[in-house]
Amino acid sequence: MEKVYYITTPIYYVNASPHIGHAYTTIVADVLARYYRSLGYRTFFLTGTDEHGDKIAEAAAKAGITPQEFTDRISAQFRDLWPELSVTNDYFIRTTDKNHVRTVQAILQKVYDQGDIYFGHYEGYYCVGCERFYTEKELVDGKCPDHQTPPLHRKESNYFFKMSAYQDWLIQYIQDHPDFIRPERYRNEVLAFLREPLEDLCISRPKSRLTWGIDLPFDENYVTYVWFDALINYITGLDYPDGENFRTFWPVSQHLIAKDILKPHGIYWPTMLKAAGIEPYRNLNVHGYWNVDQSKMSKSLGNVVKPLDLKDKYGLDTFRYFLLRDMVFGLDSSFSEEAFVQRANSDLANDLGNLVSRSVTMAVKYGGEKVPAPTDILPEEDGILQETAARTVAEVETCFSELALHKALIAIWELISITNKYIVEREPWNLAKDPGRKARLETIIYNLLETLRIVGVLVTPFMPGSAEKILRQIGIVDPARQTLDTIRTWGGLAPGLALTRGESLFPRITYSKEEQPVDTNKPPLTPIKPEISYEDFEKVDLRAAKILEAEPVPKSNKLMKLKIDIGEERTIVAGIGKDYKAEDLVGKTIVVVVNLKPTKLMGVESRGMLLATDSEEGLTLVSFDRSALTGGKVR
C-alpha cells in the first residue's frame, strides 16, 4: 500500500479576518501533514478561502470596492498568515480561482444531466425580509413567522439537488463505516439528523438577487449557492477530474472541521459526491470550539483573539504547543492567558527546556565539545531510557492515527519526565569527580543526548522551530533528515558530533494577572458590540409601558402574553414566564421597544419587546425609580 496522506482544512469565509479558531484548525492540519511527511508519506495539505455570496458582495459594496478586490484583500490575510504560523500547506485554493469555477460548473452539469438537479417552480410564499420562501405549513396565519408580515405570493424558481434520494445510502454508508465521521459524538449527531426525512438542497439563486457567485452552466440566469460551490474545493484543489493529485490523494482524504459546519460536511458533501460519481472522503474529523473568557469566539461578539498577538508575545512554538496540548480533540476548550502561561512554564520551560539545557551543559562540561561514545553500558541502569523511548514512539503513532494529538504530547512528556529522573538517579555530577568512571559518565551523557534526539524528532511536527534548535544543539547538522523512522531504533546519534550550547529554548514567563482585584461576584464583561451612531440609536423607539393584563401563553414554555398601555393598547409576548408570575406583572411600568417589527410567537402576535436584564434570581425587568408617565418616550 502506497503511503499517501491528504489533509484539508475548511476554506475560510472571507467576511472576517483570521482568528484563533482558524489558526487552531490549520495548525492541527499542519501537525498532521508534517507528521506524515516525516513518515515518508506523499502528503498534500490544502487550505484556502471561500469567497462567494451575499455577505461578501455587501461588505465589498460597503467598502466601496468590487467583490473581487475585497476578496483579494481578505484572502491575502489568510494566505499571508499561515507561513507566520509555520503552516506548510501545499496549496491555497480560492473559490474564485478559474479552475475551481470551471470544475464546479462541470460537476453541476454532470449532476444535472443525470437528473439529480431539478428546476423547482415555486408558487410560493416569499418573505422579502427573510429573503426566502416559506411553505404553507411554516406560515402562521398566512404570515411570515419571523416578520409577521404577509408574504408575497411570488413565483420564483430555483434549482434543487435531490439530496433526499441519497439519504438511505448515506445512513447505510455511515453505519458501515464506523469512523467515517469522528469522534463518535458527531457521527451520532449526523445519524440523529438523518432520522428525519432529508429535504432537497436548494443550490441556486437568481441573479436578480445575487450575482457574486458561479454561473449555473445550464442556466445563465442563476448562480450556484454556497455549499455546492464551497465543498467542491476539496477536489478542485486536487485538480479534479483529470489531475494526478486527485487520483493519488482523494482516496485517503481527511477533512478537518470545527463542529459548526458538521451538517454540510457530514450530509451535503457525501451525497454530492455520491451524485457526482465520486467516492466519499475517507474521514471527517470534527473538533470543538475555543472559548475565550467564558463566551464563545464569535465574529459578531468581537471577542476575537488575534493569533498573531499571542505568537508575538510568547513565541510561535509555545503558541502551537498550547493549542495542541490543551484541547482534547473534539471537545471545547477554554482559552486564557493564565492557562497558557501555566502550561508554557511547567511543560516547556521547566520540563523540556530545562532538560535540554542541563543535558547539553553537562555534556559539554564533562565530556568535551562532542557527543561521547557509549562504551560502558549497564543494561539494568540504562534500559529505562531506551525502553521508554521505544514505547513512546509507538504510542505517539497510535495517537496520531486517532487524532489524539494532546495524548501524543502527554506521552512525549512522560519520556521527558523519565529522562529527568534518570539524571537525578545517575548523578552525573558525582561521577565527574571520579576520573576512573569517565566511561560510565560518557555513556550516561550519550544516553541523554540520544533521548534528546528522539524527543526532538517526536516534537518536530508540533514545534518545528524549537525541535530544530534541540537537534542542532546535540550536533545534528541537517535536522530535516531526522525522520520518524530514524528514532525507531536506539543509537542513531553518531558519537563525535560537535555540541553547541544554545540560548534558553523556552524562557520562563513571568505573568501576573494584570486584572485588578477580581470581584468574584462580578461576571466577566460581556463583549461590547461595535459602535453605532446616534442615528442608529434613534431608530429605536422606547416607551414607558404600563402592564394592564398578563397571562401565560398556553402550552408555551416561558412565554407571557402582556397587554400594555403606551397611550394605546397593544399586546406583546415576552419570554419571562419562568421569572415572573402573571399577577406580579400587572400594574408595573416597564420599558418596551415599540417600533420593532411585529412577530408571532406560539400563534400570538407580539408588537413590541420589553427590556430586561439578568439578576441573581433570573430575569429582572427594566423599570423606573419614580412613577413614569405611561407612553412616555425613553431617551
Added chain:
RNA sequence: GGCGGUGUAGCUCAGUUGGUCAGAGCAUACGGCUCAUAUCCGUAGUGUCCGUGGUUCAAAUCCACGCACCGCUACCA
C-alpha cells in the same frame, strides 16, 4: 419542550468489554540534589467518582428517576 451529550481530588482531565478504578498533571506542604531556565527528584495528602433507587457475589463503570451544565432544535422580539 424535543433529541443528544456531560457531571471523577482546589484546577484541567484519564478511567477499554462491571471485579488492584479510585488515578495523572498542575496547584499546595515538607524533604533531597546542585548539572540545569529558583529549574529537577522524592514524600504527603484531601475525593459520598452529581443525587436517589435498582440489577449483580461485585458498579465511577449497567438500568430507572431526579438535579445541574452544554449542544442542536423549537416559542430565543
